[in-house]
Structures are given as structure tokens and as C-alpha cells.
Amino acid sequence: MFALPDCAVEIAAYYEVPIQVVAAVRQQESGSRGQAVGRIGPNKNGTYDLGAMQINTWWLDPETNRNHLQQWGITEQELLENECTNIAVGTWILYENITRYGDWEAALAAYNAGSPESPVGQQYANQVLATLGDPYQ
Numbered sequence: 001m002f003a004l005p006d007c008a009v010e011i012a013a014y015y016e017v018p019i020q021v022v023a024a025v026r027q028q029e030s031g032s033r034g035q036a037v038g039r040i041g042p043n044k045n046g047t048y049d050l051g052a053m054q055i056n057t058w059w060l061d062p063e064t065n066r067n068h069l070q071q072w073g074i075t076e077q078e079l080l081e082n083e084c085t086n087i088a089v090g091t092w093i094l095y096e097n098i099t100r101y102g103d104w105e106a107a108l109a110a111y112n113a114g115s116p117e118s119p120v121g122q123q124y125a126n127q128v129l130a131t132l133g134d135p136y137q
Contacts, residue, residue, distance in 0.1 A: 009086035029054035053090025
């Protein structure tokens with residue numbers, strides 16, 4: 001589908017997220033640039049998006065997020081410099097979302113916008129699902 005670092009297959013298997021979904025999200029988030037996309041933003045809420053999977057800095061903030069990444073030693077620098085860490089965090093978020101919402105449209109919308117009801121997130125989900133094709137729609 002799309003070129004991925006070798007670690008992505010193992011990460012996807014660990015979280016039981018189809019590698020095709022990981023690849024499609026990475027492609028939607030950073031295109032062929034992958035990790036080189038770097039730090040994008042600021043977003044309207046003042047946060048930034050980091051690396052290949054465009055992990056939002058909200059995930060790093062212990063004041064706004066009970067699952068903040070810093071409790072596991074993951075920093076902004078790590079998300080920017082280590083594509084395998086970036087893909088692991090993105091895949092973990094996808095796993096959490098598919099477990100919570102039960103379908104890929106809602107999981108992908110929440111990945112992008114934090115909520116499956118967000119019109120922006122729903123548009124994002126539709127774009128990723130179009131890339132994936134029938135098995136995920």
C-alpha cells in the first residue's frame with residue numbers, strides 16, 4: 001500500500017490494528033514525507049501536530065489528558081525524532097478509538113478531531129476510508 005518503516009508491522013500486530021489502517025492514516029497525515037513532516041501548527045486550540053502520524057501535543061499535557069504520554073517517558077522530541085515511537089502512539093490511539101467506538105468511521109474521526117461527531121473528523125474519516133476501500137467502509 002504505502003512504504004512504512006519495518007517497525008510498523010510489529011506495532012500494528014501488537015495493537016491488533018490492521019497495518020492497512022496504520023498506513024492509510026500515516027499517508028493522510030504526512031503523505032510521502034513521513035516523519036520529515038515535523039511539527040505542524042499551531043492549531044486553533046494552540047496545540048501542534050507531530051511527526052508521521054501527526055500526534056497532537058494535547059496527548060503530552062498532564063493537565064488536560066489523563067492518558068498523557070509523558071507518564072511513559074514519551075516527549076515531544078521523541079515523537080519528532082523517532083518514527084517508530086510516533087507510529088506506536090498513533091496506532092495506540094487508533095486501538096483505543098476502535099475499542100471505544102466500534103467502527104472505523106467513528107474511530108478515525110476521533111483520531112483526527114477528538115470526537116466521532118466532529119464534521120471535520122468525519123470528513124477526515126471518509127478520506128481515509130476511501131483510501132482503504134470496501135473492507136473498512
